Amino acid sequence: MSKRRIKLAPIVMIAPYLMAMFFCGIIPLISSILEVRNPSWVNLDGGYSTIFKILGDFRVIPALWHTFFLIAIFVPLMIVFILAISLLLDATPMRGNTFMRLVLLLPGIVAGGIAVMIWKTLLGPDIEWTTGNIRWLIGGISFTSGVGSWIVIQYGSLRSISHEVLEAARVDGCNRLQLALRIKLPMIGRYIGYMTILLIVGAIQIYTEPTLLMSTGLTTDWSLSQVAYSYAFRTGDFPGATALALDMLIPNIILAIIFIRRTDFLKRGDRH
Amino acid sequence: MTQLTEKKNSLLIKLTLWALTTVVLLPFLWLIKTAGPNYLKNVSDLFHAQDGIALVWLKNSAVFTLGTLAITVLSSITAGFVMAILDIPFRKTMIVITLVTMLIPITAMAMPLYVLVDQVHLNDTIFGLILASSYYPFGAFLSYLYFTSAMPSDLVGMGRVDGLGDLGLYWHLGIPLSKSLWSIVTFFSFISLWNSYQLPKVLLSDPMHSTLPMGVELLFGNGTAIVGVMMLIPVVGLYLLSQRSIERGIFSGAVKG
Numbered sequence: 001m002s003k004r005r006i007k008l009a010p011i012v013m014i015a016p017y018l019m020a021m022f023f024c025g026i027i028p029l030i031s032s033i034l035e036v037r038n039p040s041w042v043n044l045d046g047g048y049s050t051i052f053k054i055l056g057d058f059r060v061i062p063a064l065w066h067t068f069f070l071i072a073i074f075v076p077l078m079i080v081f082i083l084a085i086s087l088l089l090d091a092t093p094m095r096g097n098t099f100m101r102l103v104l105l106l107p108g109i110v111a112g113g114i115a116v117m118i119w120k121t122l123l124g125p126d127i128e129w130t131t132g133n134i135r136w137l138i139g140g141i142s143f144t145s146g147v148g149s150w151i152v153i154q155y156g157s158l159r160s161i162s163h164e165v166l167e168a169a170r171v172d173g174c175n176r177l178q179l180a181l182r183i184k185l186p187m188i189g190r191y192i193g194y195m196t197i198l199l200i201v202g203a204i205q206i207y208t209e210p211t212l213l214m215s216t217g218l219t220t221d222w223s224l225s226q227v228a229y230s231y232a233f234r235t236g237d238f239p240g241a242t243a244l245a246l247d248m249l250i251p252n253i254i255l256a257i258i259f260i261r262r263t264d265f266l267k268r269g270d271r272h
Numbered sequence: 273m274t275q276l277t278e279k280k281n282s283l284l285i286k287l288t289l290w291a292l293t294t295v296v297l298l299p300f301l302w303l304i305k306t307a308g309p310n311y312l313k314n315v316s317d318l319f320h321a322q323d324g325i326a327l328v329w330l331k332n333s334a335v336f337t338l339g340t341l342a343i344t345v346l347s348s349i350t351a352g353f354v355m356a357i358l359d360i361p362f363r364k365t366m367i368v369i370t371l372v373t374m375l376i377p378i379t380a381m382a383m384p385l386y387v388l389v390d391q392v393h394l395n396d397t398i399f400g401l402i403l404a405s406s407y408y409p410f411g412a413f414l415s416y417l418y419f420t421s422a423m424p425s426d427l428v429g430m431g432r433v434d435g436l437g438d439l440g441l442y443w444h445l446g447i448p449l450s451k452s453l454w455s456i457v458t459f460f461s462f463i464s465l466w467n468s469y470q471l472p473k474v475l476l477s478d479p480m481h482s483t484l485p486m487g488v489e490l491l492f493g494n495g496t497a498i499v500g501v502m503m504l505i506p507v508v509g510l511y512l513l514s515q516r517s518i519e520r521g522i523f524s525g526a527v528k529g
Contacts, residue, residue: 007359007360007438009438011360013351013354017347021373028380028384085292088288091282091285103293109507110500112467113496114303114496118303121302144296176278198374201375205378207379208469212489228380244379245379249377249380252377256372260368
C-alpha cells in the first residue's frame, strides 16, 4: 500500500465516460480548431485570422446586440426569479409544494414548437411583430422555459442546508427575510455561481427560440448560433461557421476560469 | 405579536406562490383543452394520418431517449464518483475538460459531430444520434459536486478499513448514498434528450427518422397540441417518480445529523 501505483479499477470505471468525452467532446473541438484554418468566404487565404474577420459580417453585430440584450435583461431577471421562488418554496412548509415545482417545470419541458404556439395564442393575433419587439418574445420564451429546472435544483440545494445552522440563526433572532439573505443564499453560493455561468452560456448560444420563430421572417440570423449555421448549411462555409462558434466559446472559457478561481472546486474531500 | 406576523407572512408567501402557479398552469389547461376531450381518439387519428408518421416519430424519440439515457446516466455518475473519490491520474485535467466541454457551443460541436458520424456511415440514423449525444458533462459535474460533499474522507476511510476496494466503495457506499443524485441526473438527462432539437436537426434529415420535437414543426394547430400533451406525459410521470428523492435534497450529505 505504501507504493502509489496506478490502479486499474478507477480507469475501467471511468472509461465509458472518457470515451464519450473523447469522441463527442475533444475530437469535435480539435477538428473545429483545425477546420478554421481552411479558406472561408470571409478569408479566402485561410488561416486563423478568420476568427477575427468573421466578426466583420454584417449579421454578427446585430446578433451580438441581441445576445447582450438577453444577458443584460433576461439573465438577471431569471436569476432573481429562480432564487426568489426557491426561497419562498423553502420558507414555509406548505401543501402543494411538489405540485408547484412541477407546474413551473412544465414550460421548460414542452418542446420549443409547442411553447411558441402557446405564446402566440396567449398574446393573440393582434400584436404586430417587428424587429424591435420580437426580442421580448424570444426572451420571454427562454425565461419561462429556463427557470423551472433551476428552481428544482436550487430548491434542492436549499433543502440540504443543515437544520442546526438554520435553527441557530433563528435563535439569534433572524427573521425569515434575514435568514434567506444572510444565511441561505451565501450557503448555496457555489450553485448560484454555477447557474449564473450556465445561464449566460445559454444566452450566448441561444438557437431554438429564434429558429422556431423564423416563420415571422424576423428572426433569420437573429442569434450567433443561427449565423454560424447559415455559414455552414446555407453557404457551405464550414471554416467560417466554426470560427464564429469558437468566438462564442471565448467568453465561456473566461467565465469558467473565474468560476474555478472563485470556488476552488478542484479540491477534493469534505467541503460544504 | 411576532407569531401573528409570522403567520401573516406565511399566508402571504402561500398566496404569492399559488397565484404564480395558477398563471403558469392556465396555458397548459388550454393546451389540454385544444388537444381535445377525446384525447385518445385524437391520438389514434394522428397516428393513422399520413401513414402513421407521428407514431414513427414517437418510436424514434423513445428509442433515442432511452438508449442515450442508459449511457449518459451510468457513465456520468460513475465518472463523477471516480473524479471525486478515487485516485486516478489526470484527475484535475478530466474535471477541467468536463467543465470546459460543457461550455462549448453546440453549434461548434454539431458540425464536427456531423462529419464524424458521417465517416462511420451512421449519418441520418438514430444510432448515430445516440452515439453523438452520449456525452453528458453536466451530469458528471453535478455528480462530482455531489460526491465531494456526500462522501467525506472519514467515510471513505472507514470503507477502506472494512476492506472495500474501489468497486466495492462505489457499490456499497457510493450508489446507496446517491439515490437522489440518480433521480436528478436521470430526470434532467431525460428532459434534455426528450426535447433535444439542435443536434437531431443537424444529424437527421429524412422525416421518417425525425424525433417528436422536430416533427412538431411539421404539424399545426390541433396536431401540435396533441403531440404537446403526449410529450408532457412521460416527463410528469418521471418527475413524480423521482420526486421523493429529489425532495430530500440533491446535495444532502451522508453524515448529516
